[in-house]
Amino acid sequence: MFAAFVTAALLLVCMDYGTDLLVPFTSLYMALIFAASQKVSPLKVYALTLVCLAGTCAMDMLLLDASGGHYVVLLFWRVLINAMSFFGTAWLCNSWNRVRQDLQRKSDRDFLTGLSNRRHFMQELEREIDIHCRSLQPFAIAFVDVDDFKVINDTLGHRRGDELLVEIASVLGHETRSIDLAGRYGGDEFVIFLREVSLAQSREIVERIHARLTQQLSQSRTPVTFSMGSVSFVLNRRIGAEELVAMADREMYRIKKRGKSGVSVVSCDLTDAALAAPAKSRVAAV
Numbered sequence: 001m002f003a004a005f006v007t008a009a010l011l012l013v014c015m016d017y018g019t020d021l022l023v024p025f026t027s028l029y030m031a032l033i034f035a036a037s038q039k040v041s042p043l044k045v046y047a048l049t050l051v052c053l054a055g056t057c058a059m060d061m062l063l064l065d066a067s068g069g070h071y072v073v074l075l076f077w078r079v080l081i082n083a084m085s086f087f088g089t090a091w092l093c094n095s096w097n098r099v100r101q102d103l104q105r106k107s108d109r110d111f112l113t114g115l116s117n118r119r120h121f122m123q124e125l126e127r128e129i130d131i132h133c134r135s136l137q138p139f140a141i142a143f144v145d146v147d148d149f150k151v152i153n154d155t156l157g158h159r160r161g162d163e164l165l166v167e168i169a170s171v172l173g174h175e176t177r178s179i180d181l182a183g184r185y186g187g188d189e190f191v192i193f194l195r196e197v198s199l200a201q202s203r204e205i206v207e208r209i210h211a212r213l214t215q216q217l218s219q220s221r222t223p224v225t226f227s228m229g230s231v232s233f234v235l236n237r238r239i240g241a242e243e244l245v246a247m248a249d250r251e252m253y254r255i256k257k258r259g260k261s262g263v264s265v266v267s268c269d270l271t272d273a274a275l276a277a278p279a280k281s282r283v284a285a286v
């Protein structure tokens, strides 16, 4: 409604000043095309177009006098102005879109490690849970916690602590497949989503990651060890991501209680059939 009103007002202004009607129509047309192709809200694109349009109208009025009444000269300028309006809108839309995508990417990343941050990880996990409970494919969630990280910070300093977190993230990034997702859950805690892996496969991957982490970080002055818990799920109905991550976290704490530095891998069948059975049969250690 607002857009229609502004367009009508601009058309009247353009007609009053004898401006080529092609200018507002081209701009409006371009705005709608770009709104559709660039996935930018039509109202924002329309606002951009109005800025271009106001500029082109002002130039056109000036050129009307400058052309000295020569129609061919005036026509040339009007074609040029229309082209500028067209490319101006396109350029602004593209820049807008790039900045928006860049901001979106940055808001999904953990500022220190570059892994997915907790919000993005959980959001992606919710989507994966939806997919996996339809396909009935198993998947795993692993929880990684650095042992005695506070001691590392206290003895080696926070800067070294930060460097260790970046190294851990790099190992997690290298040891997971492109279809998996590793994220920093918070502080010295990391989470990994392993897509379409059986219990045996998840055990193999989690043990490999644990060995690689320990080996990579054993060179530091204070030896770094890790506690990892992993749950391999199969489900046929929706269960929240928080609940599944909490189960992997509990598995990790089992290792902490046993004296830290180790891996615990279990499977958890959350299908309707398994849930109807006695609780004990749902979770099984490897």
Ligand SMILES: Nc1nc2c(ncn2[C@@H]2O[C@H](COP(=O)(O)OP(=O)(O)OP(=O)(O)O)[C@@H](O)[C@H]2O)c(=O)[nH]1
Binding pocket: 112, 145, 146, 147, 148, 149, 150, 151, 153, 157, 158, 159, 160, 161, 162, 165, 186, 187, 188, 256, 260
């Ligand atoms: N260097 C650094 N330290 C952090 C960061 N975020 C959290 N920490 C520290 O990480 C430490 C985590 O310690 P805790 O959760 O108490 O556990 P812990 O010392 O690892 O002991 P356990 O988990 O029982 O093995 C705290 O001292 C936090 O201050 C960070 O971004 N950089």
